[in-house]
Amino acid sequence: xxxxxxxxxxxxxxxxxxxxxxxxxxxxxxxxxxxxxxxxxxxxxxxxxxxxxxxxxxxxxxxxxxxxxxxxxxxxxxxxxxxxxxxxxxxxxxxxxxxxxxxxxxxxxxxxxxxxxxxxxxxxxxxxxxxxxxxxxxxxxxxxxxxxxxxxxxxxxxxxxxxxxxxxxxxxxxxxxxxxxxxxxxxxxxxxxxxxxxxxxxxxxxxxxxxxxxxxxxxxxxxxxxxxxxxxxxxxxxxxxxxxxxxxxxxxxxxxxxxxxxxxxxxxxxxxxxxxxxxxxxxxxxxxxxxxxxxxxxxxxxxxxxxxxxxxxxxxxxxxxxxxxxxxxxxxxxxxxxxxxxxxxxxxxxxxxxxxxxxxxxxxxxxxxxxxxxxxxxxxxxxxxxxxxxxxxxxxxxxxxxxxxxxxxxxxxxxx
Amino acid sequence: xxxxxxxxxxxxxxxxxxxxxxxxxxxxxxxxxxxxxxxxxxxxxxxxxxxxxxxxxxxxxxxxxxxxxxxxxxxxxxxxxxxxxxxxxxxxxxxxxxxxxxxxxxxxxxxxxxxxxxxxxxxxxxxxxxxxxxxxxxxxxxxxxxxxxxxxxxxxxxxxxxxxxxxxxxxxxxxxxxxxxxxxxxxx
Numbered sequence: 001x002x003x004x005x006x007x008x009x010x011x012x013x014x015x016x017x018x019x020x021x022x023x024x025x026x027x028x029x030x031x032x033x034x035x036x037x038x039x040x041x042x043x044x045x046x047x048x049x050x051x052x053x054x055x056x057x058x059x060x061x062x063x064x065x066x067x068x069x070x071x072x073x074x075x076x077x078x079x080x081x082x083x084x085x086x087x088x089x090x091x092x093x094x095x096x097x098x099x100x101x102x103x104x105x106x107x108x109x110x111x112x113x114x115x116x117x118x119x120x121x122x123x124x125x126x127x128x129x130x131x132x133x134x135x136x137x138x139x140x141x142x143x144x145x146x147x148x149x150x151x152x153x154x155x156x157x158x159x160x161x162x163x164x165x166x167x168x169x170x171x172x173x174x175x176x177x178x179x180x181x182x183x184x185x186x187x188x189x190x191x192x193x194x195x196x197x198x199x200x201x202x203x204x205x206x207x208x209x210x211x212x213x214x215x216x217x218x219x220x221x222x223x224x225x226x227x228x229x230x231x232x233x234x235x236x237x238x239x240x241x242x243x244x245x246x247x248x249x250x251x252x253x254x255x256x257x258x259x260x261x262x263x264x265x266x267x268x269x270x271x272x273x274x275x276x277x278x279x280x281x282x283x284x285x286x287x288x289x290x291x292x293x294x295x296x297x298x299x300x301x302x303x304x305x306x307x308x309x310x311x312x313x314x315x316x317x318x319x320x321x322x323x324x325x326x327x328x329x330x331x332x333x334x335x336x337x338x339x340x341x342x343x344x345x346x347x348x349x350x351x352x353x354x355x356x357x358x359x360x361x362x363x364x365x366x367x368x369x370x371x372x373x374x375x376x377x378x379x380x381x382x383x384x385x386x387x388x389x390x391x392x393x394x395x396x397x398x399x400x401x402x403x404x405x406x407x408x409x410x411x412x413x414x415x416x
Numbered sequence: 417x418x419x420x421x422x423x424x425x426x427x428x429x430x431x432x433x434x435x436x437x438x439x440x441x442x443x444x445x446x447x448x449x450x451x452x453x454x455x456x457x458x459x460x461x462x463x464x465x466x467x468x469x470x471x472x473x474x475x476x477x478x479x480x481x482x483x484x485x486x487x488x489x490x491x492x493x494x495x496x497x498x499x500x501x502x503x504x505x506x507x508x509x510x511x512x513x514x515x516x517x518x519x520x521x522x523x524x525x526x527x528x529x530x531x532x533x534x535x536x537x538x539x540x541x542x543x544x545x546x547x548x549x550x551x552x553x554x555x556x557x558x559x560x561x562x563x564x565x566x567x568x569x570x571x572x573x574x575x576x577x578x579x580x581x582x583x584x585x586x587x588x589x590x591x592x593x594x595x596x597x598x599x600x601x602x603x604x
Contacts (some may be wrong), residue, residue, distance in 0.1 A: 009561050012542060016562070019539045022446035028443055030469045032436070035476055039434060113537055166431065232444065295437075337437035 056217040056236075060194050064412050068379065075377065112310075124169050191222040191229070195411025197386065201239065203394070203403040212240050216404075220305065222413070229321070231307040232398070236300070241295045243395065246290070246352040253287040293339040299358055300333040309370065317374040325366035327388070331358060356397030364390045372413065382412040424488050431479050446489065447472075450496050456558050457500035459547055471499040482585055497563060501573065506553060536598070545595045553588035558583050 196217050203210045218235025259278045267273040309323040325352030336355060375381060386407045393400035422430070422441060430438025451468050460466040475495050482491050483508040548552060555574060560581075565573070568580040572580070 008589065012592070013561055015542050016452070016456070019452045019455075019543065023451040024469055027451075027465045027469050028567070029438070031443065031476075033441075033474045034469070034473045035436075035439070038473075053455050134487055251450055295440075330473065335437075337440070359468075 004013040008347075009108060021115075022143065028377055056194075060196070060412070063194050063414070064379075068376070070378075075144075089356060115334070139243065156381070164351065185254065187225075190225040190369065190416045191224060191413050192416065193220045193233075193382065193411055193413035194218070194223065195382065195409050197407045197409035199386075199388070199405045199407030201403055201405045203241075204401045205410075206399065210242055214239055216303070216407075218305070220307075222307075222309075224415075227311040229307075229309040229311075231309070232303070233305050235303045237303055239299045239301065239394065241297050241358075242301065243295045243336055243353070243355050245293045245356065246351075247293050247339065248288070248350045248384060250286050250288050250291045252284055254282045255285045255287065256283045257281065258283055282406075295337045295339050297336040298354075299331060300336075301329040301362070302332050303327050303329045319374075321367045321370040321372065323366075323386075325364075325388075327364050327366065327370070329361045329362040329364070331362075356395035357391065360394050362390060362394065363391045368409070378415040380415070381411075382408045382413050425484075428479060428482065428488070431476060442475075443472060446492050448490060449489065451491060453496050453562075454500065455543055456562065457497070457504075457555070458547055467500055467503060468496070470503065471496040474499055493563075497559075501555065504555070536595075538555065541599055542592075545592050548595075549588055549591060553584050553591065556581050556584040557588040557592075 033256045038201070050194040121180050178238050195214065199214050199216065201212055201214055216232050216235050216236060216237040220233030220235075223233040228334045258281050260281055262277050262279060264274045264276045267275050304328040305325055307325045309321040311319055312322050338351065366386055366388040368384055370382050370384040386409055388405045388407070389403065390402050392401055417561070420436070427438050427441050427445075431442055447468065450463065450471065454464040454467040454471070455461065458467055477493070482488065491526055546557065549557060552574075556570055559570045559573065567578045567585075570576075570581045571578045576584075
């Protein structure tokens with residue numbers, strides 16, 4: 001009985017021994033996703049390309065934090081100086097009452113004399129105590145300082161500055177009023193921004209569109225005048241492509257089965273029949289294989305985007321811009337992996353790669369909308385959709401076609 | 417012409433350097449054989465694929481611990497089995513079979529020459545029968561038959577007694593024999 005069981009175990013084991021089913025493609029995708037996440041969490045400064053997103057995230061966080069701190073410091077200083085000053089309305093009236101008076105004119109002896117006279121009893125008291133107190137000069141100095149600072153306040157005609165930097169005199173309505181739109185004399189203003197964009201690439205191919213996602217990270221400076229803004233920057237993006245490989249090899253593989261009859265015996269239940277005791281034997285021969293395999297190549301580009309934007313709309317703290325872009329893309333690094341092949345069980349292995357040569361310079365044109373939200377006086381959050389069309393195919397292959405992509409961008413913008 | 421192949425050592429070094437290309441190669445070489453192991457330890461294909469995914473993530477993250485003392489395939493096999501066992505432990509699927517899960521099993525051991533006709537053609541059906549075994553039976557059966565563990569090792573591994581391991585193996589085999597006989601008899 002024991003030996004019977006052993007035979008059964010061996011039979012089961014043999015039956016399943018060579019079973020090697022193919023897992024579905026989603027397994028490897030899941031593994032890559034989980035490994036990527038683990039790699040993302042394990043920062044390695046020596047591996048720049050794989051850590052570009054961490055570097056970008058840290059840079060973005062750093063820029064945001066610095067901008068926030070700067071804004072907070074400037075705000076608190078402004079508030080402190082405003083507290084020390086008398087209400088601005090009165091001061092403005094003073095100036096309006098004496099529109100042609102210079103700083104020197106405001107420091108004439110006339111306004112100074114009065115407090116000096118009023119302080120005479122105090123001086124007498126001080127003499128009595130034999131302790132001279134220079135009290136009158138303090139009031140004179142204070143008056144002088146207030147008047148002096150007023151002369152350097154921005155002129156009311158610069159509505160941009162008045163709109164962008166709130167003072168105690170500005171009401172909240174006045175703060176977001178699009179006075180800039182009508183002001184032809186608005187000064188130039190510089191903004192610096194950091195942004196990330198997620199894009200969906202689409203490359204038309206004869207066998208169907210090849211689609212994948214890619215990211216772009218970058219810094220951008222904008223020169224703003226009135227409703228227009230002109231920008232230029234530096235960004236990093238990684239594109240991908242399918243790489244075809246023709247693979248030929250031979251294997252010594254099973255080509256069929258034969259049954260060896262060892263002996264036969266009459267069937268006890270059916271005397272007209274016999275039971276054949278056989279063994280199954282697999283027949284092997286050299287089999288030629290030819291297959292087309294694809295791998296995914298990655299291409300890193302340093303890009304220089306140029307943009308022109310126009311402010312379409314302002315409401316409360318929101319502004320909407322329409323942007324047009326042209327981007328130069330320089331290929332800086334490429335990774336073109338070969339298919340995974342092992343020599344084991346294969347002979348006459350050969351692999352022919354017909355890889356198209358990737359272009360070193362690409363140009364694309366883009367359009368987009370940008371929604372800008374003012375968090376503080378100088379700091380904005382930006383987000384919006386974008387569309388990009390490449391002016392040429394990504395490679396020199398005659399079959400290659402021009403790709404396009406749509407995406408969503410997000411970032412911050414700091415006004416200097 | 418491109419360099420067509422790599423050795424195991426080169427692939428391991430590439431994986432340790434975090435190169436996705438070499439990880440792909442390792443996966444493509446061993447995925448099929450390890451998936452067969454996963455299928456034996458799981459109830460169905462989806463569960464087996466999840467298990468394979470989890471095992472490969474462990475493989476890539478702990479490949480630095482492979483000292484090259486034994487064949488790479490055997491080391492990978494052990495990781496898959498450990499992953500399977502710890503996974504079932506996590507899911508609180510008790511090794512001892514619940515009462516309502518135990519099917520009616522004949523006491524006598526079915527003997528039939530038909531077993532000798534078992535071949536690789538029946539592998540799909542046999543695999544299905546193994547997957548349909550109660551979890552405890554299936555684990556003991558796999559560890560004993562395919563991995564070659566003895567009852568003492570199985571008892572330690574699963575936290576059960578040796579006698580439980582023997583009983584579960586016996587019952588698993590009875591169940592399998594019964595189902596295989598049912599499969600083979602119509603062909604007679």
